[in-house]
Amino acid sequence: MRVAVVGGGMAGLAAAYELATSGAEVVVLEGSDRIGGKLRLGEVGGLTLDLGAESILARRPEGLDLVHGVGLDDRVVHPETITASIWTHGTLRAMPPTVMGIPADAAALAASGIAEMPSPRILPVPDEDVSVADFVTERLGRDVLDRLVEPLLGGVYAGHTDQLSLRATTPQIAALGEDLITAAAEHRAAATATGPVFAGLVGGVAQLPAVVAATPGIEARVDATVRAVTRTADGWRLSVGPTTDVEQLDVDAVVVAAPAPAAARLLAQEAPEAAFALAAIDYASMAIITYVFDDAEVPEGSGFLVPPVDGTFIKAATVSSNKWAWVAATGRTVIRTSVGRAGETTLLQHDDGHLATRALADLRDAFGGLPEPTDWVVQRWGGGLPQYDVGHLDRVETVERSVAGVQGLEVCGAAYRGVGIPAVIASGRAAARRLLDAGTLDS
Ligand SMILES: Cc1cc2nc3c(=O)[nH]c(=O)nc-3n(C[C@H](O)[C@H](O)[C@H](O)COP(=O)(O)OP(=O)(O)OC[C@H]3O[C@@H](n4cnc5c(N)ncnc54)[C@H](O)[C@@H]3O)c2cc1C
Structure with a gap:
């Protein structure tokens, strides 16, 4: 049985890996001239370095599981230091312990000189989604938001906390409950016992895509932009390649692992509700x-x-x-x-x-x-x-519901439930598992 994966980033490659190691024949169609998406190696001053993503969260298993699965264990390393500073008020200041910017030690925060915090307000966590900025400012004041939470979230999402969804981007902050500072202190104490937070690969994490793509059963094609995805009587037809020379490719199932704007265009015909929701993601x-x-x-x-x-x-x-x-x-x-x-x-x-x-x-x-x-x-x-703006998870549910109603179609990638490498790998493998479990590929 043949499956097409649209997009050769980590999500698409993880989906392809799950499918190929379960016996499917997979073709990965990547529009650009190289696979890897946001993982990329490049040369600077004679050194080969990561120019995109450069570390893998080790606290989630999915990234290192895939590294292990493809036999790159011997290259796994952990950072020599994860002590970061905040550059503010004219100098570099050691970052006090936090949970995504929520101070875990009020005295350490005061000593750092980074931000001033009023007496924290103990307030219930709202049921509805709110912005990270609204949630944090109301409880801990604007300075903690501006000088701790904002730069940390800016690092992960390159976004603005007054738009970013609390539930989608910082569920760990929402999970702290009413008494943020006490809960953050408890969370930190528990977390330090569980080993390294991050991992990398000697030579760069961007070696991973090519190694995954070399898995038997995966054919990875570059310069293969997918322009349309349509249902046929017994499967799917993809239009691939330059508009002047479009190739029709027939497969049994499709995983769309392209970013939201491209996914929206590709799903417009077969899953219009999903396409509409995807088009709203900036x-x-x-x-x-x-x-x-x-x-x-x-x-x-x-x-x-x-x-x-x-x-x-x-x-x-x-x-x-x-x-x-x-x-x-x-x-x-x-x-x-x-x-x-x-x-x-x-x-x-x-x-x-x-x-x-x-x-x-x-x-x-x-x-x-x-x-x-x-x-x-x-x-x-x-x-x-x-950008996971307020209401993002509702949009994702709409996409998932819409796609679930279409046999042989799945979506995955950073647009949905997490942008980090382990999250997109999890998203890709789960999409593949749904296809395998639905029996789409058995006939
Ligand atoms: C600068 C930067 C640094 C980052 N650093 C880290 C980090 O250190 N650690 C971490 O965990 N995460 C990091 N991230 C986030 C993480 O790298 C990405 O969210 C993740 O790799 C995205 O994977 P993806 O497969 O969902 O999407 P992408 O990597 O975007 O892959 C999607 C692929 O689909 C292709 N495509 C699009 N349209 C079509 C089409 N019509 N037909 C065929 N192909 C198509 C694209 O060319 C692309 O290759 C970083 C992100 C950026 C931008």
Whole structure:
């Protein structure tokens, strides 16, 4: 039985892996000229580095399970340091313990000088979805929101807390209940016992897509944009390739693992309700700028986040050569910064040189000077991260209900229930399992 997976990012590849290892014949159709989606390796100053996603949450099993399944165990590493700072009020300040920015220790927060917190208000968690900003500000005040929660969420979603959904983006904050600070302290105490939070791969996490795609039973095709997905009497027909030379591909089932705008277009005919809901999901664009220095003095720690209220150009910096031993072993200093948040449409219209110069100026301010880099690379991520705005989970339920009513069709990816690598892998594998369990592929 033959299944087509539309989109060769981690979600689509995880779906393909689940299907192929269960005996299906899978063709992954990737529109761009390379598989991997938001995972990408590139060369900077002679080093091969991750230019997109660079770490895997190890507290969820799905990412490392797949790494294990494809035999990359021997490359798994954990960060040398995860001590991050907040760059605010003119200096780098060690981040006090938090749960997604909710302080777990009021005294440590006060000592950090990062944010002022009024007496926390004990309030019930509302049943309906609210924005992260409304929830946090009402309980802990605006400064905690602006200088802790906002930069942390900005790092994950590149969004704005006054739009982001509490239930979809920070269920762990909602789960803290009424007494946020006490519950955050308990949560932190329990979490420290359970091992490393993050993992990476020696040589970069972006090695994973190609290794997954090499699984027997998977054929991965690039430059294969899917333009239409239609039902036939006994399966599905896909229109693939350039408009001037469209190929028709007949398969038994389809997994659409493309981002929401493309998925919306592809589902418009066969699952119009899902298409409508998907079309409402916005994306944030950003760029990752990676610098390599022959020799630079940088403070210890994995890097820093910046509160948007401080008006800097960069929103975060990771000192990769502090964070990963395999990067440090090159003897160079590697720093990556990210710029761009949801709605900042003009910032990324500047050319690469402008972005790299302005981001470097911020880095020099934060670190108190840096030499000239040996090399830098700007990697743009147009439509990089979906925005889970208030009401997102209702939209996702609409999509899921609509797609569930169509035999042999599934969707997966970062647009739905989590943007991180383990979350999208889980989404892909679950989509594949639903097809397998429905018996679509048995006949
Ligand atoms: C800069 C950046 C850094 C990140 N860092 C981390 C990190 O460190 N850790 C982490 O866990 N997560 C990180 N993330 C998030 C995570 O990498 C992504 O959410 C995840 O990889 C998305 O996977 P996906 O398969 O859902 O989508 P994508 O990776 O977007 O893959 C979708 C694929 O579908 C293809 N496609 C689209 N339309 C069509 C079509 N019509 N036909 C065929 N193909 C099509 C696209 O070309 C793309 O390759 C980061 C994201 C970004 C942008």
